[in-house]
Amino acid sequence: GQQVMQIPQYQHVQEGEDFTTYCNSSTTLSNIQWYKQRPGGHPVFLIQLVKSGEVKKQKRLTFQFGEAKKNSSLHITATQTTDVGTYFCAGKHDTDKLIFGTGTRLQVFP
Amino acid sequence: DGGITQSPKYLFRKEGQNVTLSCEQNLNHDAMYWYRQDPGQGLRLIYYSQIVNDFQKGDIAEGYSVSREKKESFPLTVTSAQKNPTAFYLCASSIGGGIEQYFGPGTRLTVT
Numbered sequence: 001g002q003q004v005m006q007i008p009q010y011q012h013v014q015e016g017e018d019f020t021t022y023c024n025s026s027t028t029l030s031n032i033q034w035y036k037q038r039p040g041g042h043p044v045f046l047i048q049l050v051k052s053g054e055v056k057k058q059k060r061l062t063f064q065f066g067e068a069k070k071n072s073s074l075h076i077t078a079t080q081t082t083d084v085g086t087y088f089c090a091g092k093h094d095t096d097k098l099i100f101g102t103g104t105r106l107q108v109f110p
Numbered sequence: 111d112g113g114i115t116q117s118p119k120y121l122f123r124k125e126g127q128n129v130t131l132s133c134e135q136n137l138n139h140d141a142m143y144w145y146r147q148d149p150g151q152g153l154r155l156i157y158y159s160q161i162v163n164d165f166q167k168g169d170i171a172e173g174y175s176v177s178r179e180k181k182e183s184f185p186l187t188v189t190s191a192q193k194n195p196t197a198f199y200l201c202a203s204s205i206g207g208g209i210e211q212y213f214g215p216g217t218r219l220t221v222t
Binding site for chain 2: 006030031033041042043044045048088090092095096097098100101102103105
């Protein structure tokens, strides 16, 4: 079936270091979305990418959608303690469902 | 104050009992979803509904049931047939399928 894998599963960084999480789909995606879930909270939508090779930035966050529309990445520059949480990608295939990735849990040490 | 609400926040039940989780939204969204999240895991889709009076099974529908009688409401019943019901249940809504989803605060269900 359709799957979306994310790596790494966990990442611990020192405050100020960069962080990247990668998302890979077994099939071509119509779009990909990224969500952040703070500890004890619920997922919150960050961004949606639609076009092949698209790059979007939100302050220190950079999102990329691969040329083949099968992979994506989220890069955080100079992490802060407020970046702590689990980051999920979610891909839309040819149905109206989103397939969520397994998530990457980010821990930032001050 | 628009949003999506779930109640209760915490729910405790004895094994063998059915339990219904509430999900209400006032965002005028057509699509609603139920996900299950286990500790350290991603989100798995239980059921979804694109329109009133219609819903489809997700990836892990066994042991669950839903209804969509009103646009604003999408309750989930966890039946006694669900083998491992203890989990964090998240409801979400969106304008349409595959569009950004808005999540409720979730219900943590513990069955003993």
